[in-house]
Amino acid sequence: MPKGTLTRDEVLDTAAGLVKRHGPQALTMRGLAAELGTAVTSIYWHVGGREALLDALVERTVAGLGEIRPAGGTPEQRVVSVACALRRQLRDHPHLVALVHERGLTERMFLPAQQVLVREARAAGLRGARAAEFVRAVQFQVVGHVLVERNRERAPVQSPGEEELWSAETTGADPALARALARPVDTERLFVTSVRALVGALLTPSGT
């Protein structure tokens, strides 16, 4: 329900709704114009072309993501909680992940957790380049996991008949292993295990 004059925010709002409902590939300039009740070319005047529109949507969504607060007693617990919170945020906005990928703005998904992670890294005793590497490792881990998760969900019934591949031979006569590999992945559990392992190892340096 647009008022008399078209606004940049109005355009972004309707665009966001369209993406939220049907994904970024469903966001067409012509479709958006129809939804807005204007000519296609008006969109160009207010926000520019499609790429500029997507970029604006990404910025908008990231900005609206709400702060992440660490929870837990030990530094390790706190960092893990941040990782889980970031994953949850991203999973709660699947369209954001899709948008970000279409525009190559992965970096933006790092932002919500960035400062908190820096703080926690220092609280855990890390300094300088080591602290920076720790922050990056967690960011890559979380965002990478979410990207893989999201991508898998788009391909239903993937690699069928894989159970056959896991014969006694390749699994070394370990039927429990064969069964586990045939089952769908419990991504939630896998995520927590991985993050815990990574964070634990990086926070308790044994060598160097």
Added chain:
Amino acid sequence: MPKGTLTRDEVLDTAAGLVKRHGPQALTMRGLAAELGTAVTSIYWHVGGREALLDALVERTVAGLGEIRPAGGTPEQRVVSVACALRRQLRDHPHLVALVHERGLTERMFLPAQQVLVREARAAGLRGARAAEFVRAVQFQVVGHVLVERNRERAPVQSPGEEELWSAETTGADPALARALARPVDTERLFVTSVRALVGALLTPSGT
């Protein structure tokens, strides 16, 4: 240089060349037909529509990926070497990563390292569900990292002026940390560090 009659393989070859040179979004049915010197509709007869074409290309590339052989003395070293080899393979075929993402076939990128990882997990003493989870953790880690890497490379000069964000306040008066965060990420180093941490932690269980 097509012979008199058009072949499915010929179509796939030219399509692969097109993708390799200009990326998957440059692979258009009409452009491919032009390159082949045939009518667009011939492609439909031989390989089906665009999505079927992309799927065929993914399968083809993965099949041609060469076996991964672990190297090193300890199980940890061997698994890390497999992870590095898989990453290298995927990075050497950036078009494959792009293809896979456009079609949601992430799972296919797991395959080259799958059996080797299962073997190494068992060699390291893991059994049943624990072994399966270990394999998945490494796969998610590697593929996730590659997805993030690839995606970042598409957005040049990302987040400029970020150095300003890392003032003394947020970094806790750690200029080395601020500088490290302002620098571009050394993804190679980050990858090795992360994988080593993950694998090391998962192979030497302390709790449970």
Added chain:
DNA sequence: ACCTGAACACCGTTCAAGT
């Protein structure tokens, strides 16, 4: 069995023209 052109229903973007 294989290949064709024409047609359909879409795209994003530009540009001159309106008010």
Added chain:
DNA sequence: ACCTGAACACCGTTCAAGT
């Protein structure tokens, strides 16, 4: 300053028609 329609140069896919 803001909005418009027409036009350009593309898409993927279908289908009836050819040989």
